[in-house]
Amino acid sequence: MGPMAETGSGDTNIAEQQLVDSLLVTLGLGALGSVRAYGGRHRNWAGATVSGTEVFVKRIAPGTPSGARTIGRLIALESSDWAPVPRPRCLGWNAETGVLAYELVAPARDGRRLADDGDFDEATAGRLGRLVARLHNATCPPWLDSSIPRLPPLDELDALPLEVYRNACAAELELWRLLQRDEALTAAIRSLCSPPGAALTPVHGDLRLDQFVISGSDVRLTDWDELRRGDPARDIGAFVGEWLFRSTLGIADAGGTAGHEEIVARGATRFEEVRPLVTAFWLAYLEDRREPDADLVRRSAAFAGWHQFDRLLAGAEEQSRLLPVERAAAGIGRTVLLAPRRFATTLGLVA
Ligand SMILES: Nc1ncnc2c1ncn2[C@@H]1O[C@H](COP(=O)(O)OP(=O)(O)O)[C@@H](O)[C@H]1O
Numbered sequence: 001m002g003p004m005a006e007t008g009s010g011d012t013n014i015a016e017q018q019l020v021d022s023l024l025v026t027l028g029l030g031a032l033g034s035v036r037a038y039g040g041r042h043r044n045w046a047g048a049t050v051s052g053t054e055v056f057v058k059r060i061a062p063g064t065p066s067g068a069r070t071i072g073r074l075i076a077l078e079s080s081d082w083a084p085v086p087r088p089r090c091l092g093w094n095a096e097t098g099v100l101a102y103e104l105v106a107p108a109r110d111g112r113r114l115a116d117d118g119d120f121d122e123a124t125a126g127r128l129g130r131l132v133a134r135l136h137n138a139t140c141p142p143w144l145d146s147s148i149p150r151l152p153p154l155d156e157l158d159a160l161p162l163e164v165y166r167n168a169c170a171a172e173l174e175l176w177r178l179l180q181r182d183e184a185l186t187a188a189i190r191s192l193c194s195p196p197g198a199a200l201t202p203v204h205g206d207l208r209l210d211q212f213v214i215s216g217s218d219v220r221l222t223d224w225d226e227l228r229r230g231d232p233a234r235d236i237g238a239f240v241g242e243w244l245f246r247s248t249l250g251i252a253d254a255g256g257t258a259g260h261e262e263i264v265a266r267g268a269t270r271f272e273e274v275r276p277l278v279t280a281f282w283l284a285y286l287e288d289r290r291e292p293d294a295d296l297v298r299r300s301a302a303f304a305g306w307h308q309f310d311r312l313l314a315g316a317e318e319q320s321r322l323l324p325v326e327r328a329a330a331g332i333g334r335t336v337l338l339a340p341r342r343f344a345t346t347l348g349l350v351a
């Protein structure tokens with residue numbers, strides 16, 4: 001996402017800004033001058049320091065087990081010289097405060113922005129496919145996390161832990177109910193997480209379009225929070241799933257005058273327009289990927305289905321109910337998850 005807004009004010013923000021400046025001063029860069037923020041899960045700050053270095057800083061709150069593990073993964077990565085694909089250079093970190101500083105890639109647009117601007121073409125898709133193939137071709141380094149990913153949330157498929165329940169808003173609860181009472185769907189999601197014949201590789205694990213920072217033919221992949229040894233289909237499915245999700249939500253008819261059938265039909269038409277991008281990504285991936293396993297296409301399609309739920313769960317926060325377009329996205333995700341092989345070609349994953 002491009003720069004969004006000035007960061008807000010308030011005591012917490014000031015305290016966090018001090019943590020950021022303290023790291024930047026320790027690194028010899030000097031404090032940040034004016035600051036802007038990018039979209040993302042975590043707090044971030046971008047701008048020039050007093051010494052003139054353009055930086056991107058993000059903070060992962062270290063207070064929770066999952067926060068601490070994420071910080072651990074990022075530090076393990078940045079302490080190594082493992083770089084199968086280009087990523088923004090890390091300038092340093094503070095493990096205690098969870099603040100990490102990177103060089104700012106600018107000027108650049110992220111993949112989502114490029115798509116919104118109508119500038120995401122087949123050449124770009126091909127570049128991204130090759131980049132992801134290179135990542136999947138890499139040998140798993142010994143420090144690579146091989147734990148089970150945060151998503152899909154296997155425990156929550158049975159019942160929501162009290163903490164999650166307490167903090168969930170109405171739209172999230174609606175989505176959880178939809179998942180939990182659907183045995184075929186939960187079984188399909190579960191089987192995604194323990195794929196029998198999958199050859200595991202390094203995977204980015206959260207491959208949304210906005211994680212690609214693009215300037216011309218230069219592409220860098222950001223946000224390595226979820227880097228693990230895992231099923232490469234997860235990354236391919238996320239890329240495909242992004243386009244599927246965009247097609248369904250489209251220029252959201254948020255008022256909800258369109259009926260379910262109409263939303264789905266319109267989404268299918270929109271997806272047909274972007275399918276060549278998925279195919280360009282996939283063919284470039286296959287060209288560069290060494291030894292993809294025989295079942296990769298099926299699992300990738302299934303992950304594209306799961307991705308609809310991934311995006312819905314991320315977006316449902318603070319919403320009072322699911323919109324009709326969101327229920328449609330859930331329905332499409334379900335359909336694909338239940339019969340991934342059947343939909344692979346439709347999704348652009350051509351043989
Ligand atoms: N070094 C960087 N230079 C320019 N843009 C960046 C850089 N790192 C991240 N971004 C952009 O900011 C967004 C948010 O950063 P990210 O690391 O993904 O944070 P989060 O973990 O909160 O999602 C990314 O999606 C990307 O578009």
Ligand SMILES: [Mg+2]
Pocket residue numbers: 040041211223
């Ligand atoms: Mg991100």
